[in-house]
Amino acid sequence: MFDIKIITIGKIKEKWIERGILEYIKRLSPYAKIEIIELKSESFSSSNKQKAVAIESARLEEALFKEKDSTIYFLDEYGDSLGSREFAYKLDKENGKIVFVIAGALGYNREILKNKNLISLSKLTFTHTMARLILLEQIYRSVCILKDKEYHY
Amino acid sequence: MFDIKIITIGKIKEKWIERGILEYIKRLSPYAKIEIIELKSESFSSSNKQKAVAIESARLEEALFKEKDSTIYFLDEYGDSLGSREFAYKLDKENGKIVFVIAGALGYNREILKNKNLISLSKLTFTHTMARLILLEQIYRSVCILKDKEYHY
Numbered sequence: 001m002f003d004i005k006i007i008t009i010g011k012i013k014e015k016w017i018e019r020g021i022l023e024y025i026k027r028l029s030p031y032a033k034i035e036i037i038e039l040k041s042e043s044f045s046s047s048n049k050q051k052a053v054a055i056e057s058a059r060l061e062e063a064l065f066k067e068k069d070s071t072i073y074f075l076d077e078y079g080d081s082l083g084s085r086e087f088a089y090k091l092d093k094e095n096g097k098i099v100f101v102i103a104g105a106l107g108y109n110r111e112i113l114k115n116k117n118l119i120s121l122s123k124l125t126f127t128h129t130m131a132r133l134i135l136l137e138q139i140y141r142s143v144c145i146l147k148d149k150e151y152h153y
Numbered sequence: 154m155f156d157i158k159i160i161t162i163g164k165i166k167e168k169w170i171e172r173g174i175l176e177y178i179k180r181l182s183p184y185a186k187i188e189i190i191e192l193k194s195e196s197f198s199s200s201n202k203q204k205a206v207a208i209e210s211a212r213l214e215e216a217l218f219k220e221k222d223s224t225i226y227f228l229d230e231y232g233d234s235l236g237s238r239e240f241a242y243k244l245d246k247e248n249g250k251i252v253f254v255i256a257g258a259l260g261y262n263r264e265i266l267k268n269k270n271l272i273s274l275s276k277l278t279f280t281h282t283m284a285r286l287i288l289l290e291q292i293y294r295s296v297c298i299l300k301d302k303e304y305h306y
Contacts, residue, residue: 016176019169081234084278122275124291125237127304134287138277151280 002032003097004139005070007063009056009104010041012129024136031143034136039063041104049106057109060101070097072117075131076108079118087119088142102131155185156250157292158223160216162209162257163194165282177289184296187289192216194257202259210262213254223250225270228284229261232271240272241295255284 012018025034039059044052064072071094073079082090091098105128121134144151165171178187192212197205217225224247226232235243244251258281274287297304 014173014176016169016172020167020173023167023169081276083276087277121277123234123236124240124274124287125294126287126290130287130290134277134279134283137279137283141278 002028002091002139002143004032005035005037005067005097005099006102006132006135007037007039007060007067007099008102008128008132009039009060009106010128011038012132014129017129017133020133021136024133024140028136028140028143031147032139034139036132037063042106044106053106054109056104056106057112060103060108061112064099064101067097067099070099072099072101074101074108074113074116074118075103075121075135076113076118077120077123077125079120081120081122084138084141085145087138088145091139091142092146100135102128102135104128155181155244155292155296157185158188158190158220158250158252159255159285159288160190160192160213160220160252161255161281161285162192162213163281164191165285167282170282170286173286174289177286177293181289181293181296184300185292187292189285190216195259197259206259207262209257209259210265213256213261214265217252217254220250220252223252225252225254227254227261227266227269227271228256228274228288229266229271230273230276230278232273234273234275237291237294238298240291241298244292244295245299253288255281255288257281 012021028034039056042052042055121131121138126134141151143149165174181187192209195205195208274284274291279287294304296302
């Protein structure tokens, strides 16, 4: 049983993305405990964007203090890109508590990424809510790969 | 105004993916004419999978006969991976009719991909319906990049 936490910034506005996420959490329920933590996003204008990024990143760091026993992966465009099988084997190897961090619309303060595990979903940029959906789909796909289970969709 | 056709195999079963696709087609409507062509998928069992792939790929090839004037891109895991900006500039450069082809759940008969333009959304494998959603999101993102328009989501 995987124990996976996804720490994110901001709420999902699109109902259809929410539905998709709930669908994958439901499908994953026999194999993984999934918890999604939504930290407050910071409103911003073009003049105070840097400050807003810094505040959001500080919130992520604070939330991560409680996750010292977990393996932490930051989703980031400059991270390692994996194929679905590599991703599945990585999850399997951890065999413990795993935390995925997804920045908000503004991205990270790059300072907090130093010496961290960074993984990339694609060279393409996605919205942070699409990234959440794609991550969950890949976790479900991982379970199907590891259990040699047909992927029904 | 982009003139984009997406040729795919099979229908979308997930209502939430359909909603997402419709959302992006609506947002794109001032900038791009989007047409989605869904060819019939082939039912299959483990014993006749190869035959089903061949039939579906033949259907794609037949549909592509009518698209001689378009630039055709096949979405494929072994294709070039682009960043969102590169993808946007590629669309912009074409400045004409563009066709994207997405295989069904079974993938392609690799024969039909010889000497073709292949592009990859990610090293990760996605379902063919998620690929359709991600492609549309990236076309919308491209328009935002090219028009220097803020991406609202």
